[in-house]
Amino acid sequence: MTLEEVARVAGVSRATASRVVNGSPKVNPQARRGVERAIARLGYVPNRAARSLVTRRSDSIGVVIREPTARLFGDPYFPQLLSGISAALSPRGLQLILLMPRSREEDRRLEQYLTAGHIDGVLLASLHGNDPLPGRLDGDGIPVVVGGRPPEGVRVSFVDNDNYGGAVAAVSHLIASGRHTVATISGPLDMEAGVARLRGYREALRSAGRSLDPSLEAEGEFTQESGAQAMRALLQRHPELDAVFVASDLMAAGALQVLNAAERRVPDDVAIVGFDDSPIALMTVPPLSTVRQSIEEMGREMVRLLLESIDERDRAPRQVILVTELILRGSCGGGPMS
């Protein structure tokens, strides 16, 4: 089933048939109808490879997820992101190519693959530290959009949540509701999201006239186990604490377990606010107050920015910051207990 046959059936040239397929305006309506009918009758579908060969476009987008398994599986973050990306890609007929390198070796090959021209653009999520990948891809002229923030000094488009604002709102609420000793379990500090939420915590304390105490801060790595561990450390250092702002719901679930085991009642003895509003927030007892962000929307926005920078090659990088919202539930005494 080729264009040639469609053209023959419709009684036009291959060129005209091609124009109809590609929606070119300069086709006589009658010819157009003939071709459309032929396409429908024959069930013609263009050959992507042949098209790519001449257009030099693959019509596919690479989505790179390079995260250790622990986080990948515990956290609904990645399915949500993929869902948003897929929803934005599929109506445009773009393929989502999923890349999950899981070793140094695969990471090396990944970069070669991405720069080899097999894809039209790259979506990068969940970067750590000073990852050189976004900068290198950008240097090679590959359109890139980062979910979260690109490393310092790398000027590529990105979509981020208002991590800072969300943290400020959460901690301000804890203070306003009368808590005296507000601790925090931060995300990994080699990730922008981790750093920004910690900054928000500090800012809220500062602007409430509270003094900062580094021993009230413990670092986690966005896994449930690391949240539990951080909570144990905090309890030991500050048995008197009566509130914790935890930088992810998954870590908050871990912290909750530890508080339970230590026979601290939540929210009576200790109030907790998480971050993400992931489904996990509803699985805990009591349900978690949390900062809502829409990861699916983040995925959709990433696609939008990427398509823009594919279409208009050397436009300046854009950035989109998505709002976050404080959701009150039982874990901080402000909402329903189940």
Add this chain to the structure above:
Amino acid sequence: MTLEEVARVAGVSRATASRVVNGSPKVNPQARRGVERAIARLGYVPNRAARSLVTRRSDSIGVVIREPTARLFGDPYFPQLLSGISAALSPRGLQLILLMPRSREEDRRLEQYLTAGHIDGVLLASLHGNDPLPGRLDGDGIPVVVGGRPPEGVRVSFVDNDNYGGAVAAVSHLIASGRHTVATISGPLDMEAGVARLRGYREALRSAGRSLDPSLEAEGEFTQESGAQAMRALLQRHPELDAVFVASDLMAAGALQVLNAAERRVPDDVAIVGFDDSPIALMTVPPLSTVRQSIEEMGREMVRLLLESIDERDRAPRQVILVTELILRGSCGGGPMS
């Protein structure tokens, strides 16, 4: 950077250069070395579109995930499956094309896409009811492998877990440890995995000489909320129950919440065993006893079967059943309480 240039630099014809790239044995070692050096020097990477056009292979595999959002996000099932699939695909240079149709319309287009020859084979996960897709794809000559079981009467290769055996083991353990009234929360009964686990539950009761009671069975849909609801129904019908076999960890987490709220102590008053051994099993208090299955391995096996059926077109369908293993933790009184 084309083969042509590589050939020129190496002083051979394009045909010979191509043979080296494709590892053909009939190339003079000296010529081979020359070409390899040229490739390395120039950083040559073959153009996939041009290659596909002539080989009629896309070197990409479609992975279809058609599941309502609720399950998709709460359950680590899909990330694990994708991770296993990706791990098996990437060393062979095959692209993983992720397809997540989320409407009737997208579902229709999906089928067209899959049969249009853009991909070499399809992996289908998490089928419901009498889904016609696997049968149709098979009818169109598209290699297909199903994760779980294909619908009755559809003869395609599949990889499944020993759901039945796992359920028998779990329920037998509950009976052996002295529980009198063992209820179950099943998975959706339009899914093979749901049905098989329920059959296992019944078989274990039967072979222990217990009588079956339909009112001890409640159907869930593999989500946390449905697990909670089913638990409420069971408690109402059978306040005396002292054990529940729940067909997924996520549903078990929901059931646990309800038991907590009803002030039933787990495992003292009621023992629970889940299914999956997902990370969720460690997040609950007490941690869940569960039936372990390896979803990542399932993904890898699916790829293996698919590649076999791509290479050897009309071979008979194969099936692989992966073993499951009962893991004892605090929730049924057999293991650690935290």
Add this chain to the structure above:
DNA sequence: CTGAAAGCGCTTACAG
């Protein structure tokens, strides 16, 4: 608005 023709980069009989 339309068609003949070139050309995208590769693989693979075919003849030697």
Add this chain to the structure above:
DNA sequence: CTGAAAGCGCTTACAG
């Protein structure tokens, strides 16, 4: 073992 040549299915200046 090697090369000249055909051909995969499409898009797109170009000339009309």
